[in-house]
Amino acid sequence: MLKPREVRSATDARAIVEERDLRHVKVGLFDNDGVMRGKYLCREKFFSSLEHGFAFCDVVLGWDVKDQLYDNADYTGWHTGYPDAPVRILPQSCREIPFEEPMLLFLAEFDRQAAAVCPRAVLRRVVERCRGAGFEPRAALEYEFFLFDETPHSAREKGFRNLKPFTPDWFGYSVIRNSVHAELYRQILDLGERMDFPIEGLHTETGPGVLEAAIAVDDAEAAADKAALFKTFIKVLAQRQGLMASFMAKWSPDYPGQSGHIHLSLRQRDSGRSAFFDPRQPHNMSAVQRHFVAGQQRLMPEFLCMLAPTVNSYRRLIPGFWAPTDATWGIENRTAALRVIPGDEKSQRQEYRLGAADANPYLALAAALGSGLYGVLQRWEPGEPVAGNAYALTQTAELALPRTLWDAAQRLKASEVAQELFGSEFVDHFAASRFWEEREYRRHISDWELDRYFEII
Incomplete structure (x- = not known):
């Protein structure tokens, strides 16, 4: 069986979820302040996201640590309607969550236009x-x-x-x-x-x-x-x-x-x-x-x-x-x-x-x-x-x-x-x-x- 830190590809990610017979997977990404935001995805949605990415409301790039909305940002705000932004899953980030065994966690990163202001993408x-x-x-x-x-x-x-x-x-x-x-x-x-x-x-x-x-x-x-x-x-x-x-x-x-x-x-x-x-x-x-x-x-x-x-x-x-x-x-x-x-x-x-x-x-x-x-x-x-x-x-x-x-x-x-x-x-x-x-x-x-x-x- 695959271990979480042996996962390197979308194929590996799919395999480890199937081996554990998980119905849901946790995904998370980090906002401006380094706060982790995330959700559970059902197995079918996760598998699709591995290939095509998924959408995450870009408000997490437009609010502060108290979820209050910036009024001075151009990238996102009331003027944009807070649309979904594309996100890609990072298969190599797979980890087991000890408190939720056998649940798995995968990190994600904002993609395409949103990558310009995504903290992880800036470092990359x-x-x-x-x-x-x-x-x-x-x-x-x-x-x-x-x-x-x-x-x-x-x-x-x-x-x-x-x-x-x-x-x-x-x-x-x-x-x-x-x-x-x-x-x-x-x-x-x-x-x-x-x-x-x-x-x-x-x-x-x-x-x-x-x-x-x-x-x-x-x-x-x-x-x-x-x-x-x-x-x-x-x-x-x-x-x-x-x-x-x-x-x-x-x-x-x-x-x-x-x-x-x-x-x-x-x-x-x-x-x-x-x-x-x-x-x-x-x-x-x-x-x-x-x-x-x-x-x-x-x-x-x-x-x-x-x-x-x-x-x-x-x-x-x-x-x-x-x-x-x-x-x-x-x-x-x-x-x-x-x-x-x-x-x-x-x-x-x-x-x-x-x-x-x-x-x-x-x-x-x-x-x-x-x-x-x-x-x-x-x-x-x-x-x-x-x-x-x-x-x-x-x-x-x-x-x-x-x-x-x-x-x-x-x-x-x-x-x-x-x-x-x-x-x-x-x-x-x-x-x-x-x-x-x-x-x-x-x-x-x-x-x-x-x-x-x-x-x-």
């Missing part, structure tokens, strides 16, 4: 460009996330205040915590193995109830799939245990924010050898890796809203909380936005530390990879690496990052490089969605404003 185009330049990109994402002893109902009843973390106090890398709660840790690790987002490392981080998981390295597209599935099904697992997992960038002013770091490397397609490793150079950095760092550094301010896509993302980017504040780079320096990790032929890489846990994995990886590739193609050279505390340095205007989502979206929309790498339709659509997000925020009155102004001003 960057990867294809990278391969056209002679490189095979490899990536691994790692996430911090908080667990709460809450349910979706209890969190809302509390107004998302006074939430009870799964464990108390600060206790990073705790063996006590992972031993006391060994059953939950085992469930997380088993979930990663069974759904093919294997976890290389899992440990408590600094803060109450916070964990960090490092997902195993893979080709760039597969790495993004793994990350997107990880975020989705960690939430599913937690809620099935009466808990909640949050990937919000910063839920409390008292604790560090939650990162979504991206490890990247390039391999030569013709030889399979590392394009980053050169033992003759300082820190084993090849010319390709220097150019890659330079591209990421120079374009970071322009691409920031693809890596920090919410209003809340910018609460995390403050000094002293393990999040970068400027487009800096350093050798094994965790205070910098880009951390070059010297190693050998297999392990030489760099870590894009700017990314937050709330970013869409496809878009975050597209930005990190695309900017690096552009630096390679332009043969840019980076500035001097930061030694010591990057937060303490006074940076030039070129390296300063936008401080709000509105400013970051303006930078993306005006970026000629972004238009070239990602396509003008995507850039315009995604920037519009971020302007919408910022406007939605400004419509609301915060507790801080009421406390500060209601009586006294």
Whole structure:
């Protein structure tokens, strides 16, 4: 019998569904914000879709995380009538859902015209460009996330205040915590193995109830799939245990924010050898890796809203909380936005530390990879690496990052490089969605404003 991760073609997909005698199959795709949207398809509809695709309402590309409709997007809206858009199923994405055995899950991707604004298709185009330049990109994402002893109902009843973390106090890398709660840790690790987002490392981080998981390295597209599935099904697992997992960038002013770091490397397609490793150079950095760092550094301010896509993302980017504040780079320096990790032929890489846990994995990886590739193609050279505390340095205007989502979206929309790498339709659509997000925020009155102004001003 076929195993889910052995499926490679439409023929294989049909065969595994028939072998399991499934009457329905689950399909899913990811929207602007990296939220998985999907449905069950009956067997006959699924088989037809394998050959011809199927239709999915394009509203999922035209609304926010609260299902509110953008009023400023050209691609879709009331003016288009929210038609169906073509979607193609990705047979090689087949996975078993442990909670629903023998149910199978297949990922899908928007096709034809809709591909211009589809997050997964944006990454695919960057990867294809990278391969056209002679490189095979490899990536691994790692996430911090908080667990709460809450349910979706209890969190809302509390107004998302006074939430009870799964464990108390600060206790990073705790063996006590992972031993006391060994059953939950085992469930997380088993979930990663069974759904093919294997976890290389899992440990408590600094803060109450916070964990960090490092997902195993893979080709760039597969790495993004793994990350997107990880975020989705960690939430599913937690809620099935009466808990909640949050990937919000910063839920409390008292604790560090939650990162979504991206490890990247390039391999030569013709030889399979590392394009980053050169033992003759300082820190084993090849010319390709220097150019890659330079591209990421120079374009970071322009691409920031693809890596920090919410209003809340910018609460995390403050000094002293393990999040970068400027487009800096350093050798094994965790205070910098880009951390070059010297190693050998297999392990030489760099870590894009700017990314937050709330970013869409496809878009975050597209930005990190695309900017690096552009630096390679332009043969840019980076500035001097930061030694010591990057937060303490006074940076030039070129390296300063936008401080709000509105400013970051303006930078993306005006970026000629972004238009070239990602396509003008995507850039315009995604920037519009971020302007919408910022406007939605400004419509609301915060507790801080009421406390500060209601009586006294």
